[in-house]
Amino acid sequence: MQLKALFASVLLASAASLSAQALPPPVPLPGDSAEDTKLKRLFYDSDERDLRLNPISAIFRGDLRYADRLGDFYTDASEERDRRNTLADLAALRRIDRTRLTVVDQLAYDVFEHGLLVSLKSYRPELLRVSRALPINHFGGLQTFYPDFASGKGAAPFKTVLDYNNNLKRNAQYAAGYDRIIARFRAGMKAGIVQPRLTVVNMIEQFDNLLKQGVEGSTFYAPVTMFPATIPAADQARLKAAYAAQVRDLINPAHRKIRDFLRTEYLPRARATVGLSAMPGGAAYYDYRIEASTTLPLKAADVHALGLSEVARIRAEMQRQQAAVGFRGTLVQFFEHLRTDPKFAPKSAAAIKASYESIAKRVDARVRDQFALIPKAPLELRPVPAFREKTDAAGSYQEGTPDGTRPGVFYFNTYDLPTRYTWGEETLYLHEAVPGHHFQISLAQENAALPAFMRFGGNTAYVEGWALYAESLYRELGVETDPYQRMGGLGDEMLRAMRLVVDTGLHAMGWSREQAIDYMLANSPGSRTDYTAEVERYIANPGQALAYKVGQLTILRLKADARAKLGARFDPRAFHAAVLDTGSLPMPVLERKIGAWISRQRARE
Template sequence: MMRVAVALLLATSLFTAPLALTPAAAQQAAAAQSPSARLSSLFAASDADSLKRNPLNALFRGDTSRADQLGELITDAAWMAEKRAAEAELKALAGIDRAALTPDEQVSYDTFKWQRETDLAGYAPALLAATLPRPIDHFFGFHNFLAELQSGESVAPFKTLKDYEDALKRSDQFALLIDLAILRFRQGMVSGVVQPKLVVRNVVDQLNNLTAGGTDASIMMKPVQKFPEGFSAADQVRLKAAYTKMIGERVNPALLRLRDFLNNEYLPVARDSVGLAAMPGGPELYRYLVASTTTTDLTPDAIHNIGLSEVARILKGIDEVQAKVGFKGDRKAFFDYLRSDPRFKFASAQAMGDAFRATGTRIDKVVGNLFATLPKGGLEIRPVPPHREKTDAAGSYQNGTPDGSRPGVFYYNAYDLPSRSTTGVETLFLHEAVPGHHFQISLAQENEKLPAFQRFGGNTAFVEGWALYAESLGPELGMFTDPYQLMGRYNDEMLRAMRLVVDTGLHSKGWGRDQSIDYMLANSSMSRTDATIEVERYIAIPSQALAYKMGQLTIRRLRTKAEAALGPKFNIKGFHAQVLMTGALPLAVLEAKIDRWIAAGGPA
């Protein structure tokens, strides 16, 4: 009976009526259009339908028309709707003559085709069976994301009475989704598809942090602790009471139910192993994730070997820095010195933030030398929120809105401050902010000529590959003149190379957590805290970490190819425009585009 109840609840549409696909009449009307018009219509319809299914995506773009809804997220209805949409859109795309399109339209055609085919492959029953029963982890868990969404410090606005009422409705749905996550976990307890114990313990810690101190201390109460100007006293009293009731009687109890379930029932049956290879359906899932994340057909073994080669190359650069600064001792001693010497420590979290802001000021003065178009949207620099800093990366980026009304945010992590090194300031800013994620994401979403899926979508290999390539632009932007900042650059590039080795080691070669941490400590000056967070991240989100180095290697190879082919005609601003101004492309599509640009003589 429990299994039947779970199936019925998860298969039911939670918040909205099922969405119909494009009517036949509309399809017939589209068929009468030119190939270019039909392609544009398909992209527009796909985007509109996707936003209906996923209202949170609209909220990220600054559209609050359906801000009272979270969407289906983890129900069977959600997955079935996405699968039907991918099938219908690929069928429509196949009916459009690609040869009749312009070169830019062909780029869009190829990108859309790759993305929807990849999406559809992911809905295969065997892959869903290995995915759906694991709805939450400590890195991308919606328990954290939705709590932050309600905090007034994320993408959801709290400026009007409607904003506050919308958030109350979202909170009600949040609580329901938490209970549905428990049902998903129970499905895995039956099938044997369960999270590693390590991941479960980290999630339990996060749930403890979210609920510590009770209702008044919840980050979801922040919007009613300071209201915008113009709210009447009566509205403030009413809303504070409503939020207190919602968080205290609905949301926090749901979070605590999840915590107690994970601790008492799920943890005893969770996996001691950390890699996907030990889980039913895990090897097949990992192969799919590797292909979708890297946008290549490379095997885990091939990527592992590329990683080993890159590690060896970067170690030579590290040895050169060691010789330049005159450090006496072996490489291990040099790493220990960089980890422990007080000269490489921040005096305070404020000093850490100030260092990133000063770096940003320096880069802003010269970045126009490499880019013809700069983002219009602003950038803020903030510390990672306390409730997730223990398990968060050293830095991260949250995009702003296309119209610039909400700036992009670069988050730096000041957790365990003595473990953080000043040597990583320049390279981390280049990656997360300018000209890394902030440039790439902002330039795409501000480009209204692009179809929405190119403006707002993308793939990890391009997005993270660009950000890692952006780190390599440091010397051209006046960075890394301090040899210790150059060491920070090597250390960060080494991190991305080690990821190729460790992620594939964990999920296809039987590596363990401690073995992976030891490997990272032996080949870099990372602190144990950072290495632990990194390894536990790869355990939680297999394959994601492979994207950085694979994307960067491709972009750098394409630049080298263009420089050699074009010689004095090579234009760095033109090359960067070719890479950035059509959004995040699959790597094969990007390479074909750059080849055409080279063949045309590399115009600006």
């Protein structure tokens, strides 16, 4: 796994507890054949190796055996190592007779194989030539996730002196990583493969924001401002001095070095174009990014056409909501009304949080009517940290730990408060929290019967497709009951439909940033602030945004098929359990699984 996989996307109590945090070796279940046992051992050994090589992934899972390390990243040697490991896993998998596996293990075999085959494609020389030249951007990079990770409020634990010492070691490795990033950017400059100017400007601003914090105001200093009572006073004093020195003498200089490089050396060489197809090898790299995100070998032109069709359908639904509120004028004028009427602007960040808490209570009151599987993990609501709120999405989710010691977190953005429209809150909660990301990710993590790569891994089409599908349950969950909130739901669905048009437009059809923003403003009530961030996200992370709609449409189609074939026997709780109970699946594997589930349900008639 390359470090970029942590971005997508995505706890040590004492030294004595380390081994308890690791997953135990697999134990054969009743009915397992020798082939099942071999398969599970392959999964286990592969996962153990990947945790050792990717300590941050392990920490997010609550496994802290390697918590003093950040991992080897942004090196040719680590990529070659990962390529060889992928080939070795595939060879071992092919030595297992799939026909002798249980039904569940056949599913796991297929998921593992699909992931390996897609991963192998990323190591093709023509694709590596592009990916290596673009090591970070304003949406995916060390600076976008690591400061929060190490802040005392992220995934890294701060319960013991050892936790604090481990963080110092990781921070040092973090700072050292920027030299490798600069080297890759310089190699890209020589090859004519460089980031767009707007991406570079955004990155410079991110590093400026981190540097403006100074020392004791730094996100990296924050852990020593919130010691647990169990940390002795002498250790607190020592750690405060050590953290201050590290921020002053190591982290801030690293940030200043990369910021100055980007501003003085790289920005003048950055390109005015924004799409991948404008660069050498960019078109082939975009084809790969489409397949990696959607799990399907789709062509950009076909995705673009699908997006145009969905946009037209959703516009018609929006016009019905406009008529329901009695607004006279064009649909575009109705959008402007939604953007500018002060009654839709939240009064404060606290008011936004209170509103989400109210939505949560209403959804929780009805969610068991639709779901038999309910995660045990708690959910916490937090504002997006200030250092990244300008370029962050309106909402996001960070998974908790499988044992519930760290809750899942729904982050809501309070930047540019007048544009955080109240009519968008209900659909955003369904997507990011319940029954969206929090349900899907937590249920997978809590299912100890799954191999680790299915509990903790995933693909964007399934993960984001599920969350977008969750928005479609608004009626069943008792929200979006007034036309304005329903417009928020349609606006979010329109956003995902427009992504099919805009992402392909930018990277395959020569669209400009401004053309993309104008298209989105003409077809949805979102703000220019949001759509500017959205378009710049697509520019930075090509193909990822396509997966939402592709995944949602797949799940909706499977649900419609189940309804048609099962009739009165269709139970949404059973359907949702069938979709969710084996973790994130590639779309072809999900289709085969639900098809078999429908057949079993019919056989019981």
